[in-house]
Amino acid sequence: MMSSPEQNAENAAVEKSRPHELPWFLESNIIRWALAGLILVLLWVIIAFFSRSTIIEVLEAFIILSTEGDSGGFVLADHAAQSLFIVTVGFCVAVATAVPLGIAMGRYSIADSVFGPVVEATRPIPPIAWIPLSLLIFTSLLSAQVFIIWIGAFFPILINTTTGVKRTEPVHIDVAKTFGASESRILTSVVIPSAAPEMFAGMRIGFGIGWMCLVAAEMIGSNKGLGYLIWTMQQVGWTGAVIASMLVIGLIGFLVSYVLLMVEKRLLRWRQGVAV
Amino acid sequence: MDRNRAIAAAIVIIVVSSGIIVAAWTTLSRPDVRIGYLEKDLHQLAFRVALVNGWFAEEGITVELKSYGNGALEMDAFLGDEIDMGYLGAAPALTKRVNQDIMVTILAAANLEGSAIMVRKADFDGGSITQIANLTGKSVFIPGPSTVQAFLLRLALNQSGLSSSDVTTLSTSPANMANSLSEAEPAFVAWEPFNARAEYDDLAVPLVLSGEIWPRHPCCVVASSNSFLAAHPDIAQTVIDIHVRAEEWIVSNPTAAIQIAAEWLEMEDAISAVETAFNRIIYDYNVNRTGIEMYLSYLIDQDILLPHKVPVDVEAFLDSFINTTFVEST
Numbered sequence: 380m381m382s383s384p385e386q387n388a389e390n391a392a393v394e395k396s397r398p399h400e401l402p403w404f405l406e407s408n409i410i411r412w413a414l415a416g417l418i419l420v421l422l423w424v425i426i427a428f429f430s431r432s433t434i435i436e437v438l439e440a441f442i443i444l445s446t447e448g449d450s451g452g453f454v455l456a457d458h459a460a461q462s463l464f465i466v467t468v469g470f471c472v473a474v475a476t477a478v479p480l481g482i483a484m485g486r487y488s489i490a491d492s493v494f495g496p497v498v499e500a501t502r503p504i505p506p507i508a509w510i511p512l513s514l515l516i517f518t519s520l521l522s523a524q525v526f527i528i529w530i531g532a533f534f535p536i537l538i539n540t541t542t543g544v545k546r547t548e549p550v551h552i553d554v555a556k557t558f559g560a561s562e563s564r565i566l567t568s569v570v571i572p573s574a575a576p577e578m579f580a581g582m583r584i585g586f587g588i589g590w591m592c593l594v595a596a597e598m599i600g601s602n603k604g605l606g607y608l609i610w611t612m613q614q615v616g617w618t619g620a621v622i623a624s625m626l627v628i629g630l631i632g633f634l635v636s637y638v639l640l641m642v643e644k645r646l647l648r649w650r651q652g653v654a655v
Numbered sequence: 656m657d658r659n660r661a662i663a664a665a666i667v668i669i670v671v672s673s674g675i676i677v678a679a680w681t682t683l684s685r686p687d688v689r690i691g692y693l694e695k696d697l698h699q700l701a702f703r704v705a706l707v708n709g710w711f712a713e714e715g716i717t718v719e720l721k722s723y724g725n726g727a728l729e730m731d732a733f734l735g736d737e738i739d740m741g742y743l744g745a746a747p748a749l750t751k752r753v754n755q756d757i758m759v760t761i762l763a764a765a766n767l768e769g770s771a772i773m774v775r776k777a778d779f780d781g782g783s784i785t786q787i788a789n790l791t792g793k794s795v796f797i798p799g800p801s802t803v804q805a806f807l808l809r810l811a812l813n814q815s816g817l818s819s820s821d822v823t824t825l826s827t828s829p830a831n832m833a834n835s836l837s838e839a840e841p842a843f844v845a846w847e848p849f850n851a852r853a854e855y856d857d858l859a860v861p862l863v864l865s866g867e868i869w870p871r872h873p874c875c876v877v878a879s880s881n882s883f884l885a886a887h888p889d890i891a892q893t894v895i896d897i898h899v900r901a902e903e904w905i906v907s908n909p910t911a912a913i914q915i916a917a918e919w920l921e922m923e924d925a926i927s928a929v930e931t932a933f934n935r936i937i938y939d940y941n942v943n944r945t946g947i948e949m950y951l952s953y954l955i956d957q958d959i960l961l962p963h964k965v966p967v968d969v970e971a972f973l974d975s976f977i978n979t980t981f982v983e984s985t
Contacts, residue, residue, distance in 0.1 A: 431734070431755070450800050450958050451824075514834040520825070523835075600796060600827035600835055611826060614727040614747065615801045615959050616754035 432618045437626070440619035449611070449620075453603050459627060461603040462593055465521070469528025469596075470589050474582060476529075477536035481578070484537075485544025486570060498537065506530040507595040520600045527596040532589035539581025543574030572649075579643040583636055590632045605631075686717040688883070688890050691729045691741035694722040695920050697848045697932050698766040698875040699742040701901035701940075703919050704912060708904070710897045716890060724828075725798075733757050739883035740894055745873045745947055746803045750954060752976060753964050758881040761942060762895055762981045765875035765902075769936035770804055770865035771850045772811055773833075775841040779860045784841055787815040787863060794823040796832045796843035803874060804844040804865075806953045811868045833858040846874070847932035848920055855928035864935060871937065873946040884978075895981040902940045909933065942977055 404410055427433060441455070448454040483490040484498075506527050513523040547570050555565045571578075597606030605628050612620040692702050705711060711718045721738055723729040726747030732738045734757045742765055751757050772795075778784040784793075790812075797805045809819045827835060829845035833853035836843065842862065853859040865872060877898055879891050905912040916922075917929045951969060954960045966972035 429735075510831070511834070514831055518837050520835060520837075520840065598827065599831060600825045600840075602823060602825050607826065611800055613731075614725070614750070614799045616727070616730065616751035616757070617961060618755065 426622070430618050430622065432622060436619035437622045440617065441623040441626075444608070444620060444623060449608065451602055455608075455623075455627065458603055458605050458608050458624070459631060461601070461607075462597070462605040462628075463631065465524050465596060465604065466528050466586070466589050466593060469525045470532050470582075470586050472525065473529045473532035473536055473585055473589065477533045477581075477585070478540050478578060481537045481540025481581075482544055482566065482571065482574070485541040485547075485574065486566070491541075498534070502534045502538075504530075506592045510595065510599055514599065523599050524596040524601070527592050527599070528589040531592035532585035535584040535588055536578070536581040539577045539584070540574060543577025543581075544570055546577070547573040575647055576643075579639070579647065583639045583643070586635060586639060587632060590628070590635070593628065686719040688716060688740055688887070688894060689719040689721060689738045690894070691721045691723055691732050691738035691743065693726065693729065693743060693875075694724070695848075696742075696846070696875070697916055697920065697929075698769050698846060698936060700905060700912060700916050700919075700933075700936075701765055701898055701938065702742050704905055704915055705897045705901040707915050708901075710900065714893050714897060716893055727751060727799075730755070730757050730759070733759050733878075733880050736880075738880075739887075740877065740879045740891065742875060742877055744803060745876045746801060746806075746950065748876060748878050749947060749951060749976070750801045750959065753951075753954075753960050753966065753972075756964075759878045760881055760884055760975070761876045761878050761947075761977045762884075762891065762979075763877040763898055763940045764873065764942045765877055765898075765938075765940075767871045767874060767937040767939050767943060768864070768866040769874055769932075770807055770844065770846045771861040771935065772808060772842060772844045772863050772865075772868075773850050773853055773859040774862040775836040776857055776860050778838075778841045779862070784862070787811050788817060790842055791817060791821045793842065794825050794840040796827050796835060796840065796845075797824045798829055798845060799826050800824070800957070801954065801959045803872065803950060804846065806950060807865050807868050807872070808844045809953070811863055814868065847935055848916075848922065848929060851928040851932035851935070852922065852925065854931065855925045866935070866937075869946070871939075871943055871946070873943040873950065876942065877940075892981055892984060896985050899940050899982060899985045902938050905938045940982055942979055942982075944973060944977055947977065948973060 405414070423434070444455040444458075446454065448457070480490075480494065484494055485491070509527060509530050510523075513526045517523040517526060551569050551573065552565055555569050560568065593604070594606035594609055597604040598610055601607045605624050608624045609621050609628075612618075612624065690702070692699050706720075721732065723732060723743075726743035727750075729738070729741050729743045730747050730751040733741065734751075734755065741759075745761065745764075748759060748761060752759055772787070774784045774790075783789065795808060797808060799805065805824065808822075808824070812819055812821060825840060829843075829849040832843035832845055832849065833856065836859060843859070850859070850861060854861065877895065879894075884891050913926065913930050913933050916933060917926050920929060922929050948969065951966075951973075955965055
C-alpha cells in the first residue's frame with residue numbers, strides 16, 4: 380500500500396506519542412529473559428512455600444510417574460495421551476459445530492436473532508456446572524467428558540467466528556455481487572477468508588479453554604488422564620506429583636497453542652501481505 | 656511526577672492498612688475452635704446433632720464451622736492452619752498424615768461401617784449381576800484409589816475368589832455415581848446416604864453391605880491438629896465430650912436423629928431413604944485401631960504411600976496417630 384509523505388509524518392508522530400520506549404535495562408534480550416526467569420523462580424518460591432514442596436520432589440515425581448507410573452500402573456505418557464484424546468475430540472466437535480453456526484449467525488440476521496439469545500443465555504454457565512446434567516444426558520462417560528470439553532471450546536470459537544463474519548467489509552461483498560457471485564461463492568471466497576483470522580484466534584482460545592476444562596472433565600469418572608492424576612494425587616497427598624502433572628498440562632497446552640499459531644501463520648500468510 | 660508519587664503512596668497506604676485491618680480482625684474474631692466437616696455426610700451426624708441441639712454453646716465454647724468437599728481437602732485445611740479439629744474419613748487422615756506429614760491425631764471414631772457395593776437395578780433385577788463374581792470384566796466406580804471404599808471393593812473381590820485386576824475401577828465423586836451407571840459400568844462403592852438415595856430413586860440396589868465385607872470397619876473419625884491439641888487440650892476434651900454425648904444421643908433417639916439427618920441432607924422428601932442409610936451405619940465413638948492398621952497395610956501394599964514415608968515401626972506410628980485418652984476421660 381502506498382502512502383503520502385504527510386501520512387508518514389502523521390504515523391511517525393503517533394508512534395512517537397506511544398509510551399512504548401523501554402527502560403534501558405530492558406533493551407537487552409538477555410536481561411529480558413533473565414527477568415522472565417526470575418519471575419518464574421519467584422513464582423516457584425511462593426508455590427513451594429505454600430505447598431511445602433521442593434523442586435527435587437517434583438522432579439522425582441515426574442521421573443517416577445514417567446517410568447513406574449501410578450498405583451493403577453499407568454505412566455505419565457498414558458495419562459497425557461488420554462487427556463489429549465478427550466480434548467482433541469471435544470475440540471474437533473466444537474469446531475465442527477461452532478464454525479458453521481458462527482458463519483450463519485454472522486451472515487444471516489434471522490439466524491442471529493434466533494440463536495443469539497440462546498447463546499448469550501448459555502454462554503455464562505461454567506463448564507463444570509454442566510457435569511451433573513452431562514451424566515444424565517449421555518450414557519457413556521467418554522461422551523460426558525467430551526461434552527464438558529466441547530462446552531469450554533464451543534463459545535470462544537462461535538463468538539469469534541460470528542464477529543469475524545460480521546466484520547467482513549461490505550464493499551467486498553458488494554463487489555462480489557456486482558460480478559454476479561452466488562451466495563455460496565460469496566461465503567467461500569469473501570466471507571470465510573475475511574473471517575479466518577478471527578476464526579483461528581477463536582480456535583486457539585477455544586482449545587485453551589477446552590484444555591483448562593480437563594480436570595473438571597476427568598473428575599466425572601476415569602482411571603487415566605492428567606486431570607485424573609491431579610485429582611488422585613491430591614487425595615493421596617503426593618504434592619510433587621500434583622505439581623508435575625500441572626506442569627505437563629501447562630507444557631502440552633503451550634505446545635498445542637504454539638502449533639495452532641504456526642498453522643494459522645502458514646495458512647493466513649496473506650494477512651501479512653495485506654498488513655504491509 | 657509528584658501526582659504520580661502521591662497516587663503510588665496512597666495505594667501503598669491503602670494496601671498496607673487493609674492488610675493490618677484484616678490481620679487484626681482475624682486475630683480478634685478467632686473462635687475457641689475451628690472445626691472442619693464434610694457437607695451432608697451422614698457418617699458425621701454426631702456433629703450435626705451437637706450443633707442443632709446447641710451443645711457447643713451450652714459448654715461455653717465458640718465454634719467456627721468449615722465444610723469441605725472431601726477428607727483430602729480437609730487434611731489440606733489442617734496443613735494450611737484453616738481448622739483445628741475435624742470430622743473426616745480415617746482413610747484421608749491416615750494417607751495424608753503419612754505422605755504429607757500433616758500432623759493430626761485421631762481422638763475418636765464418628766462411625767463404623769456405612770458403605771456398600773451398589774449395582775444397577777436393571778442388572779440386578781435381570782439376574783445378570785447378583786453377586787460380586789458377576790462384576791468380572793466390568794467397571795466399578797470408586798471415590799478414589801486411597802479410600803476405604805476402594806479397599807472394601809478389593810476385599811469383596813478377594814472374598815469372591817477374584818482379584819482387583821478382574822474389574823476396572825473408575826474414580827468419581829459419590830454424588831455422580833448413581834447417574835453414571837451403565838451396562839459397562841454397572842456398579843459403584845460409596846458411603847451413605849448416596850447408596851440409600853440411589854436405592855430410593857430405583858437406580859441401584861445393594862449387592863453387598865460393607866459390614867458384610869468387613870464387620871465394624873473404620874470409617875469417619877474426629878481428629879485434631881497436634882499443635883491445637885498441645886495448646887488447648889481442654890477445648891479438645893470439651894469437643895470430644897460433646898461428640899460422645901451426641902453419639903449416645905443418636906443411639907438413644909434414632910427417630911429424632913433421623914429427622915435431623917433428613918433436614919440436614921435435604922432429603923425430607925425421602926425420609927425412608929435416610930432411615931435405610933441410618934440403619935446401615937454404626938454410630939460408635941470407639942476407634943477401631945486394628946482396622947486402621949489393616950488399612951495402613953493396604954496403602955503400603957498398593958504403593959499409595961511414598962516409599963520413604965512408610966512408617967518403619969507401625970505400632971509406634973499408630974500410638975502417635977491415635978489417642979483414645981480423650982474418649983476415656985469423658
